Amino acid sequence: MLEIVYVCRSDGSIQRQMNSAISERTAELHSTRRTVLRGIGAAAAAACGLGAAGGAAAASDRTSYSIRTGTEEETDVYVTEGAASGPTVLVVGGLHGNEACGYRAAERIKDWRIDAGTLVVLPRANVPAIEAGHRPWGTWDLNRHFPAGERPKSRLAQAIWDDVVVEHDPDFVWDLHSSRGIHSEDEGVGQAVFPTRAGDARDQAADVRAFLNDEYVPASMPTYAFTGSSSVDGTADMLKHKIGADRDTPSIIFETVYNGLSMARQVAWTSAAVWRHLRNYGLITRPERTITVTGRGETARYEFAVDGAVTSSAAGGAEINAYDGIDGGVVTGRTTNQSDSFRFTGSVVDFDADAPVDVTVDGDAVEAESVGADVLTIDGGGATAHYEFAVDGDVEKSTAHGATRNGYDAIADDGTVTGRTTNEPDSYRLSGPVLDFEADGDVAVSLNGDRIEPAFLGASTITIDGGGATAHYEFTVDGDVEKSTAHGATRNGYDAIADDGTVTGRTTNEPDSYAFTGVVESVSVDGSATVYADGEAVDLR
Template sequence: MNRQFPPRSGICETEAARAIWDEVVRHDPDWAFDLHSARGIYKSGDGSVGQALFPTWTSPARDYGENTVANLNDEFGLSGDMAYLMGNTLDADRDMLMHRTAGFLDVLGFLCETTEKADSLDEQIQWHLYTVEHVMDQYGQSPSVDGSSSSSSGESDTQEIHIEGTGPVTRFEFSVSGTVENAGTLEDTDAVYSDRVEGQVSTQDDRFAFTGDLEQFVVTEGDKDDVNVYVDGQQISVDEANPEKIIHIGGTGPVTRFEFEVTGSLRNTGTLEDTDTAYDSRVEGQVSTQDDEFAYTGELEHFTVTDGDKEDVVVTVDGDRISVQEESHLIEIRGTGPVTRFEFAVSGSLENAGTLESTDTVYDDRVVGQVSTLDDAFRYTGKLEQFTVTDGDEISVA
C-alpha cells in the first residue's frame, strides 16, 4: 500500500491510494504523521526500520524530531537497540505517502516507526501517541485536560462566527490566527481546515467556533449584501474577493497531459476524473475527447502541456482562448571517440543547449549534427519523432 504514491508528479497507482491522497489534500494539513509498526529495528543489522523517526525535508521537522526522540527515550527508559533514533530525511525520492506529502505539500511531517519486538502492542501505541503529542506541543498545540487541543500561544478563548444566509447562494471563505471547527450543521458545500473555512449559505446558516483572531472574511461567489456575519453576536463587515474566472480545457482526441497554476485558489467545476489532481492553487490533469473545467481566483501563472501536443487542446479563460506552453525536454548526444553523424526530428520546436559546432545545423524542428569526443545537447518541445545515425557507429543518447 505504501509504495503507490509517486512523490513529485503523476497520480497515485491504486484506487485506495488515490482516496487516501484526496483526503490528505482536502484537509490541507499543517503537519502530517504516518504511523507504522516494523518487524525489526533500525540500524540493528536486520534490515528493518523500527524505533526510528523519519522527518520530511520541511524545516523544522528534523529539529522537532530530535527533541522528540530524546524525550521519548528518557520518558520510557528506552536504551540499546530499543532506543529511538532519527532516520534519514524524506526528500520526495520514493513512492511513499510521506515522500509525496513532502514533494507536493512541503509540510512538516514524520514517518513514525515502532517495532514489533516491543513487549506489547499497548507499548507501541504509547510511543506513537507520545511522538505525535510531543511534536504538536513544539508546533504550538498540546492536549488540554478534556482532550481537545488549545494553542500554547495563549489564544485559547473561543469565539463563534455566525454566517446568516438571506436566500441567494453565496460562497465565502475566512481564516483565523488560531484554529477553527464546526459549531453548527456541516453540509457538503462546506470544507473546514485547521485555520480556514470555505463554505456556502443560502437560506440556511453556518456557525463555527474559533480561537485567535478573525484574519479575513471574504465572499468569493455571490453578493456580500446577501449574507450577514456576526462574531459573538456583533455584526461585522465583509469583503468581496476578486471574481472567479473559468478555465476550460477542451480535448480534441489525442491524450494530452497538462499542468497549470494560479495565484489564488481554485475548485473543480466539471467532472474530476482519476487522471486529474486538483490542489489549492494547482492542477495536474489530462484530456482526450472529454473536457475539464475549473474556477479560480487571482491570476493564471502558467498553463503547460507536459505530455502530448499543445495543438491538441483548446484552452479558454472566461471564453477567450489563451496560448499555452509546452514542457521542454533535453536530449544529449554523447560521443565516444569516432566521428559519428546523426540527425533527429521533433514534433515541436528545438534549440541548442550545449556548444554548437560548425558540424551541427539546427533547423526549426530538426538537427543534422556530428559528435566525436565532444557532446551535443538540445532542448525541444513536443515528441522526438525519429533519431538516426547517418554515418558511423552507435552513440549514446539520453
C-alpha cells in the first residue's frame, strides 16, 4: 500500500514523502524494466487535466460571440478548441427557418467536446426565419445570398461570410438542411449529401453516405438511403458554392427528409454524419465507445452523463425515437422492450434508471449501478509482458478496446490481478482506484481508452489558492510537472516551470494547480495562500 507523509520544516516549507510496500511476488519482476503506478483513482487522469501525452484528453475550451448584435438577426457563434492542434471545421444550421432539423442538430453539435482542432458552430443562422417557421424571411432566401466572386447580398449574409467564414478560415464546412421529399424521386432533395468539388469533399461525402446507410438507415426503409451528387462550385448563390468557388474549401450540404421521418431520426442522422466526419478529420480522436440500454418489459426512464461527446446510435438494431434526448453531455431516455444505443467518447460518469434495465458498455454486460466503472487496458504490443496490480474495489475482466479473455489472467479475492499480454490487450473494469501496478515489460497502459504514460498514472496535484490576497510561491518536484485546471484552477502567464522541476507563480483570486509525478521536495509561499495536496489543505507551519 502507498503511504504519503508530509514533513513540515522549520523554515515553513513542506516535504511530501512517499513510501511503499510491494508484494513479494511483484518484487520478483524487478529484474527488467519496472513500471510502478500507484494511487490511480477512478478518474485521476482526468482530474489532473493532463494532455493527450500525459493522461486523459484535456477538456475542450469553448467560447462564443454574436454577429449582427443589436438587430433582430442577432445570433451566436460557438467556438470549441481541442487540446491538440488540428483542422478547423465549421457547422452551420438554420439558414432556412422551416428546416428545424438543421438548427436542432447544430445546437447539439455545439456542445460536443473535441480532442483536437477547432469546431465552429453557427446553429441558428437565420433567427427571424426560424422564429417565423419560414424558409425565407420576408421575400428573400438567405441561402441565395452568397454569389461567387461577389459580396454577399444582405447584411446577415455578409456577417456570416466576414465574421464566421473568413474569420475562422475553416478547412471544411457543413451546411445542415432538410427537405420535404426524397432526392431524385420527387420534388425534394432529402436524404442526400451534396459536396463541393473542392478538396476532399466528394470523398468525405461518399464515406458519410456509406456510414449512414450501413448503420442508421433500417433495411425496411430502403427509399431513405442517402444519395447525392456534386455540382460545379459557384453555379448557385449558395453558401456551399461560394465557399468552394471563392476559397477552394471543401463543403457539404446535408439534407434529411422532414416528411415521413421523425424529428428524432432527422437530428440523430444529421448529428451522426457530422460525428463521422469529425472523426475522419481528427477532431474527435479518443476511442469511440458504445452504451446500450435495454428494457426488461417494464417501462424504465434512465439518465446518464458522459465527460466527452455523445450522439445517438442505431448499433445492434437500437431504436431512435422522441423519448431519448441529449443535452450537452447528459442523455435521458425511456425504454420498455427496445434497445437505445449511444456512441460516446470519454467515460460515463453517472447512470440512473427508475426500473430494471440491461446495460452494455463496449459490448460488456454491466450492472446498472456500476456503469460508471473505469476500464484499464494493458497491451504488450507484440512483446510478452507480465503484470500485476491491485484494486481497492471490484474488478472484472472486460473485452473493451479489443481485449480478450484467456487463462493467463487471474483475479484474486483480495482484488489483486495478475496477467500476461503479448499481441492482444487485456482489459479490466474497475469500481475503485488502482493501488499498485507493475510490469516486467514495456506495456502500453490506457484508462478508458486514453493512452496514459505510466509515469503520469501516479500523478498527484498541488494547488495554491491566494483566497483574494496576492501571494508568490515556489515549489520543486523530482519528477515531471505540468499545469492543470484541477480544483478550479486557471492557466496564465504568471506561472513558469523550469527544466529542473522548479515551479514559480503568483495567485490572487484564482487558484493555480499542477499535476506532478514523483515527490514534492519543497514548497514556499510569501503570502497567506492555502496549499492543497490532491485537494486536501496542507498546514505549512
